[in-house]
Amino acid sequence: MENKKIILVVVGLIAAFALNALIVGHALQRFRKEDRTISVKGFSEREVKSNLALWTIQCRVATNDILEGSREIEKAKNEVVAFLDRNGFTQEEIIQKDLVVNDKMANEYMNFENRIGFRYIIDKVIQVRSGNVEKVQQVSRMTDDLLKAGVYVSNQNGYEGPVRYYFTGLNDIKPDMLIEATRNAKLAATQFTNESQVQLGKLKRASQGLFSIIDRDQSLNQGDGGNYAPNTMDIFKKVRVVVSVEYSIE
Numbered sequence: 001m002e003n004k005k006i007i008l009v010v011v012g013l014i015a016a017f018a019l020n021a022l023i024v025g026h027a028l029q030r031f032r033k034e035d036r037t038i039s040v041k042g043f044s045e046r047e048v049k050s051n052l053a054l055w056t057i058q059c060r061v062a063t064n065d066i067l068e069g070s071r072e073i074e075k076a077k078n079e080v081v082a083f084l085d086r087n088g089f090t091q092e093e094i095i096q097k098d099l100v101v102n103d104k105m106a107n108e109y110m111n112f113e114n115r116i117g118f119r120y121i122i123d124k125v126i127q128v129r130s131g132n133v134e135k136v137q138q139v140s141r142m143t144d145d146l147l148k149a150g151v152y153v154s155n156q157n158g159y160e161g162p163v164r165y166y167f168t169g170l171n172d173i174k175p176d177m178l179i180e181a182t183r184n185a186k187l188a189a190t191q192f193t194n195e196s197q198v199q200l201g202k203l204k205r206a207s208q209g210l211f212s213i214i215d216r217d218q219s220l221n222q223g224d225g226g227n228y229a230p231n232t233m234d235i236f237k238k239v240r241v242v243v244s245v246e247y248s249i250e
Contacts (some may be wrong), residue, residue, distance in 0.1 A: 003191075005047065015125060023170065026089065036198075036249040036250075037204060037247065037248055037249060038189055038192060038193070038200075038244050038245070038246070038247050038249055039244065039245070039246045040185045040186070040188045040189045040192070040244075040245055040246075041078075041182040041185060041188075041242055041243065041244050041245070042180075042181035042182055042183065042185025042186070042242070042243045042245060043181055043184055043240070043241075043242050044177040044178070044180040044181035044237045044240070044241050044242075045238060045239065045240045046173055046177060047216060047236060047237070047238055047239075048169070048212045048236070048237050048238075048239055049133070049165050049167070049229075049235060049236055049237075050133050050134065050165035050166055050167050050234075050235045050236070050237060051131055051166075051167060051168055051169055052065075052129070052130075052131055052133070052165070052166040052167075052168055053079055053128070053130055053131075053132075053133040053136035053137070053163060053165050053166075054127060054128070054129055054163070054166070054181075055127065055128040055130075055136050055140050055162060055163045055164075056125060056126075056127050056162050056163075056164075057125070057126045057127070057128070057143075057153055057154060057162065058123055058124070058125050058126075058153065058162075059073060059076040059123070059124045059151060059152065059154070059155045060121065060122070060123050060152050060153075060196070061073045061076065061120075061121075061122045061152070062117075062118035062120070062121055062122075063118055063119075063120050063122070064118055064119045064120065065120075066101070066120055069101075069107070069120050069122045070122070072122075073122045073123075073124050075098065075150075075174070076124065076150075076151045076152070077096070077124050077126065079146060079149045079150070079151045080105060080107045080126050080146060081094060081096075081126065081153060083145060083146055084126075084128060084139070085169065087135070087139045087142070088135060088139075089128055089130065089135075089139075091105040093128055093129055093130045094126065094127075094128060095126070095127040095128070095129060096124075096125075096126055096127075097124070097125035097126065097127060098125070099119070099120070099122070099123070099124050100123045100124075100125075101120060101122050101123075102120065102121040102122075102123075102157060103119060103120055104117070104118075104119050104120070104121070105119055105153035121141065121156070133165055133235050134235075136163060137163065137235060140163045161233055163233075164230075164233070165232055165233070165234060165235050167213055167237045167239070170211060170213065170239065173239065174211070174241075177211075177239070177241050178208065178241065180244055181241055181242065181243040182206065182245060185206075185243055185244075185245040186200075186245070186247075189245070189247050198249050198250070199249070199250040200249065200250075201246055201247055201248030201249055201250045202247065202248050202250055203245065203246075203247055204247060205245075205246045206243060206244065206246070206247045207243065207244045208241070208243050209238070209241055209243060209244070210241070210243070211239060211241045212239070212240045212241070213230045213231065213237050213238070213239050214237065214238055214240075215231045215232075215233055215234035215236070215237060215238075216234050216236040216237060216238055217234060218231055218234075218238075218246040
């Protein structure tokens, strides 16, 4: 009787170990199968044309007589507005910014008495905001006409320049670019699986990178190390996006 009980216990243990091994083996097989994935990146690039231009025109007058200076800056402002009007810009496209007066004598860090120069620097900024980027580009190259009229135009935008070009139609091209980038990612994954003699499975996950908009020729200077030019100087832009995609492998 005791021998039968021992035999039953041994048989039960063997069956339990066998079932456990079967379950573990199936789990490991499923894990290995699910863990077989490939991650690829897809790229899309478009060349687009800017649809918005901002042209900053800064008139400057230096004087020792604040009243005379105010008359001169008003005359300069009127000359600029008339110049823009003659060249086809509407009143809605012409924006007049604040008048700024810098009194050197009021600057505690500047010894005015030991300097030869003017006490007041008066600046008036006029900005053109237009969707006609070609016209802005053309007319902005004609500022010598203002100089002939006695208007001094100062560029306070530094390296960026007085005219900046922007592309605001990103939402219109986003869907097509994402489709193209995803298609290119799948093509790369298919080529990899064909060379590896495996079969491409289902799409497991995908993530979208950031869209970038840079001047068309800016990409030629990438990696230069010392180039910090803004991306607002060229009418033509390059829009780029990269997507990361993961597929299963069967």
